[in-house]
Amino acid sequence: MRNHVPHASVCGGKARCSTCRIRIVGDLADLPAPSRREQFVLDRVGASGDPAVRLACQLRPQKDLSFFLVFPPHMDAALMRQSVRIRVGEERYVVSMFVDMRRSTALAEERLPFDTMFIINRFVAAVSSAVEDAGGRPNQFVGDGILALFGLDASPSIACSQAINSIGKIAANVAQLNRDLAGDLREPIQYGIGLNGGNVIIGDIGYREHIVFTALGDPVNVAARLQDMTKDLGCDALIAEEICRTAGLAPDASSTREISIRGRDRPIMVRLAERANLIAAATAFDGTVVPG
Numbered sequence: 001m002r003n004h005v006p007h008a009s010v011c012g013g014k015a016r017c018s019t020c021r022i023r024i025v026g027d028l029a030d031l032p033a034p035s036r037r038e039q040f041v042l043d044r045v046g047a048s049g050d051p052a053v054r055l056a057c058q059l060r061p062q063k064d065l066s067f068f069l070v071f072p073p074h075m076d077a078a079l080m081r082q083s084v085r086i087r088v089g090e091e092r093y094v095v096s097m098f099v100d101m102r103r104s105t106a107l108a109e110e111r112l113p114f115d116t117m118f119i120i121n122r123f124v125a126a127v128s129s130a131v132e133d134a135g136g137r138p139n140q141f142v143g144d145g146i147l148a149l150f151g152l153d154a155s156p157s158i159a160c161s162q163a164i165n166s167i168g169k170i171a172a173n174v175a176q177l178n179r180d181l182a183g184d185l186r187e188p189i190q191y192g193i194g195l196n197g198g199n200v201i202i203g204d205i206g207y208r209e210h211i212v213f214t215a216l217g218d219p220v221n222v223a224a225r226l227q228d229m230t231k232d233l234g235c236d237a238l239i240a241e242e243i244c245r246t247a248g249l250a251p252d253a254s255s256t257r258e259i260s261i262r263g264r265d266r267p268i269m270v271r272l273a274e275r276a277n278l279i280a281a282a283t284a285f286d287g288t289v290v291p292g
């Protein structure tokens with residue numbers, strides 16, 4: 001970057017992603033040996049057997065050299081023409097929230113497709129406006145499910161408080177929606193919420209003009225799994241206990257338990273909210289972030 005050679009750099013040059021990998025062409029004799037950190041990353045991606053492959057962000061050559069980029073820089077000509085800036089990636093603490101509407105498949109079977117679409121859109125709007133009200137950002141919509149992110153512009157403690165606060169707002173909005181549609185629905189709309197926090201990579205993913213900004217990483221996957229598990233555990237929300245603690249919620253042994261998550265070695269502590277509206281009064285934080 002410093003020498004104006006654009007290259008992918010998802011971790012921002014911290015030797016954590018390996019997307020800045022280059023293949024050096026020509027004499028390798030004058031290259032400084034990889035640092036321990038660089039060597040660790042090269043080992044992890046199986047490139048340590050090839051001395052021509054190095055991390056551009058770590059290598060400090062003493063002479064000019066020629067190389068190929070292993071990965072293309074995340075820019076493409078069409079987007080550059082449109083002056084769209086691609087956010088290639090940043091690691092930060094984010095609280096991920098998955099919200100899923102229950103029984104939407106049955107709903108689709110009972111109704112005309114336009115009707116189903118209308119109801120799902122009303123649900124998505126009810127959840128999204130609650131998330132925005134609390135200070136979060138609705139990020140992706142997959143069918144009747146929503147991924148929302150908290151902490152893109154705020155500290156971890158504010159992100160946790162905003163995320164907890166949004167649960168009560170979602171409960172209130174969906175309750176109102178159920179009242180609005182009372183004459184139209186066989187049974188009230190129900191939903192499941194999974195909430196987990198942790199360091200993730202946020203950035204743009206996609207192809208040409210189909211680019212979406214999103215978060216990737218294990219904490220996001222765990223949030224999705226927690227949402228899934230709300231069905232089996234018969235509750236509205238499952239919240240990683242660490243979020244409750246960071247948000248300043250009083251400990252509550254009766255609703256806290258250790259659960260195993262498929263594909264993970266270690267269980268995690270979660271807070272189970274049988275009804276989402278019970279979380280409403282638990283935090284006084286109103287989601288407002290005062291610019292510092």
Ligand code: FES
Nearest residue numbers: 013015018020057
């Ligand atoms: S930029 Fe991520 S390892 Fe070099």
